[in-house]
Amino acid sequence: MEPPRQPYGYEPGYDNGSPQGYSGPSGYGQPSEYGNQAPPSRSRVxxxxxxxxxxxxxxxxxxxxxxxxxxxxxxxxxxxxxxxxxxxxxxxxxxxxxxxxxxxxxxxxxxxxxxxxxxxxxxxxxxxxxxxxxxxxxxxxxxxxxxxxxxxxxxxxxxxxxxxxxxxxxxxxxxxxxxxxxx
The missing domain is CATH 1.20.1440 (de novo design (two linked rop proteins))
Known part of the structure; x- marks a missing residue:
């Protein structure tokens, strides 16, 4: 049996339909403790x-x-x-x-x-x-x-x-x- 066909542009490791964008193995786009935003910036004097x-x-x-x-x-x-x-x-x-x-x-x-x-x-x-x-x-x-x-x-x-x-x-x-x- 043949695996199901994926839509054009689909690549394994990418979640092309997700609002977070790339959600591949390195973790970019994954929700973290900061949600989908960058960590807060800390200011220094x-x-x-x-x-x-x-x-x-x-x-x-x-x-x-x-x-x-x-x-x-x-x-x-x-x-x-x-x-x-x-x-x-x-x-x-x-x-x-x-x-x-x-x-x-x-x-x-x-x-x-x-x-x-x-x-x-x-x-x-x-x-x-x-x-x-x-x-x-x-x-x-x-x-x-x-x-x-x-x-x-x-x-x-x-x-x-x-x-x-x-x-x-x-x-x-x-x-x-x-x-x-x-x-």
């Missing part, structure tokens, strides 16, 4: 890109502090972070504020690195942490005795620094992840 982005964010945060002080003290004439007689750039407190902003950016970069290594959706956690920290810093001047305009000016400078750090590090986080298929 590119620490070099992350920290270079963090250093540049620190520089931008420091410059944001200086620009904020120039605007509030120099243009608006509101005495913040230094006595009124110290001019638009203030005194040593201007350098301390710029240095503090840079350190805050570096601390946020370290936090981001740890979040990226150990948590899912690290960017969301970072946004919440930076946002809440910024809110604390914006509210802080209103707990001290000073003129209302000085309180508002100080809060505005802190807000600008927080927004700069948060927005830049969110972008740095996206750029510091590289995918690796199935590794």
């Amino acid at each position: 590119d620490a070099g890109r992350l920290w270079i982005g963090g250093l540049v964010t620190a520089l931008v945060a420091a410059l944001t502090a200086v620009v904020g002080l120039l605007l509030v003290r120099g243009i608006l004439g509101i005495p913040v972070f230094a006595p009124e007689g110290d001019g638009a750039m203030g005194d040593a407190s201007t350098g301390l504020l710029a240095g503090g902003a840079a350190l805050a950016a570096l601390a946020a970069t370290l936090l981001l690195h740890l979040l990226m290594l150990g948590t899912p959706q690290a960017g969301r956690f970072l946004v919440w942490i930076v946002s809440l920290t910024t809110v604390v810093m914006v509210l802080l001047p209103f707990t001290f005795y000073a003129s209302l305009e000085a309180q508002i000016g100080t809060a505005a400078v802190y807000l600008a620094i927080g927004v700069a750090i948060g927005s830049l590090l969110s972008a740095v986080a996206r750029g510091a992840v590289r995918g690796s298929q199935g590794q």
Whole structure:
């Protein structure tokens, strides 16, 4: 007896009618633990890109502090972070504020690195942490005795620094992840 005739194009080891395509001996097209899809990609943190982005964010945060002080003290004439007689750039407190902003950016970069290594959706956690920290810093001047305009000016400078750090590090986080298929 002769074996049944197969349709044109049929070859043993192939399942030509299957939606998975090739299902030959090597296992391609076979359902696996991932179904019919490729294994999920795992992302890895590119620490070099992350920290270079963090250093540049620190520089931008420091410059944001200086620009904020120039605007509030120099243009608006509101005495913040230094006595009124110290001019638009203030005194040593201007350098301390710029240095503090840079350190805050570096601390946020370290936090981001740890979040990226150990948590899912690290960017969301970072946004919440930076946002809440910024809110604390914006509210802080209103707990001290000073003129209302000085309180508002100080809060505005802190807000600008927080927004700069948060927005830049969110972008740095996206750029510091590289995918690796199935590794």
